[in-house]
Amino acid sequence: MNGTRRADSPGRVVSFGQIIVDLTIRVERVPQPGEDVYGDRAGVAVGAGFNALYAVRRMGVDAVYAGALGTGPWADRIRAALEREGIAHGGVTDREDDNGLCIALTDADAERTFVSVRGAETRLGPHGFDNVAVGAGDVAIFSGYTLIHRSAEALLAFMRRTAGHDFPAVFDTSPVIGQITDAQLDELVSYRPIWTCNEREGGILAERLGLGRTAPQTDNGGLCAALCEALRAPVVLRAGSGGAWVGSEDGTVEPVPGFPVTAVDTNGAGDCHTGVICAELCRGADLVRAVRLANAAAAIAVTRHGPATCPTRGEAEALIARADEGRR
Known part of the structure; x- marks a missing residue:
């Protein structure tokens, strides 16, 4: 699988x-327009791209945030969280705007609904990542969210500068994959990252690639194989408690089993999964082995409230060991 490197010291x-x-609120159900409902749990937490970097640190690997930090109370909270977790800030500082926020509603079925406000993180121009370097031992995480704001200019400039890159890049499609332009999608395909998405996102991506919607609920393996062939790159297709499918460039697909649990909050689970994959690639793991640990970590994460709930590497390995023992 593409993305494997020698097990030297992790990058x-x-x-x-x-x-x-x-701003997280737990509700019985999401209100209808004009309706008033009450939540039974509320909190404020640093989230979005922080969740994956938090997972990286929980796996014991160094992490860098290359995006923008603004000026104001939200940015101050973010800086404190980065410092607390030992995550370096390698990006620019915006002296005029604060970072954005998201109201995240989690209902009784653990499903999430978001309302977001843009901030400094979305306003990077074409030179926003000029001072960011990624070495051969490192792993880069790209997000679909970066491509639907002005920050797309910065990410595309970085991709052009690092064409023919000698480091693994992981592109987390996110639910907004249907909103990026055809030109951006073409550049991503040419860059050949490892693609990671859930079933819904995989179906949207398949439509964008002209593949139609392969029934994702019943044929995840077929969907993953079709995406790999069209993208000419590895694909990780997450299937919740069903685990994930991992496909290589030649269309070979391998199922990686999940760990069924009772979920209480799925907010940040995909970010946790992506962060663990990237950390394990840094350690020299192949993609299938990285996904197995990510499946275990995400399974534990959804049993905890909050967006950044990735367990430690030891906890995830212990869950795998218990599952393996149960199969004997």
Whole structure:
């Protein structure tokens, strides 16, 4: 699988995503227009791109945030969280705007609904990542969210500067993959990152690539194979408690089993999964092995409230060991 490197000393995971503050509210159900409902749990937490970097640190790998930090109360909260977790800031500082925020509603089925406000993290121009370097031992994380704001100019400039890159890049499609332009999608395909998405996002991506919507609920393997062939790159297709499918450039697909749990909050689970994959690639793991640990970490994460709930590497490995013992 593409993305494997020698197990020398681990490098860093460098995120080109966006960090904002989450205002989280637990509700029985999302209100209809004009309706008034009450939540039974509320909190303020640093989220979005922070969740994946938090997972990287929980796996014991160095992490760098390459995006913008603004000036104001939300940015101050983000800076404190980065410092607390030992995540370096390698990006620019915006002296005029604060970072954005997201109101995240989690209902009784653990499903999430978001309302977001843009901030400094979205306003990078074409030179926004000029001072960011990614070495051969590092792993880069790209996010679909970076491509739907002005920050797309910065990410595309970085990709052009690092064409023919000698480091693994992981592109987390996010739910906004249907909103990026055809030209941006073409540049991503040419860059040949490892693509990671959930079933819904995979279906949207398949439509963007002219593949139609392969029934994702019943044929994840077929969807993953079709995406790999069209993208000419590895694909990780997440299937919740069903685990994930990992495909290589030649269309060979391998299922990686999940760990069924009772979810209480799925906010940040995909970010946790992506962060663990990137950390393990830094350690020299192949993609299938990285995804197995990511499946275990995400399974534990959804049993905890909050957006950044990735367990430690030891906790994830212990879950795998218990599952393996149960199969004997």
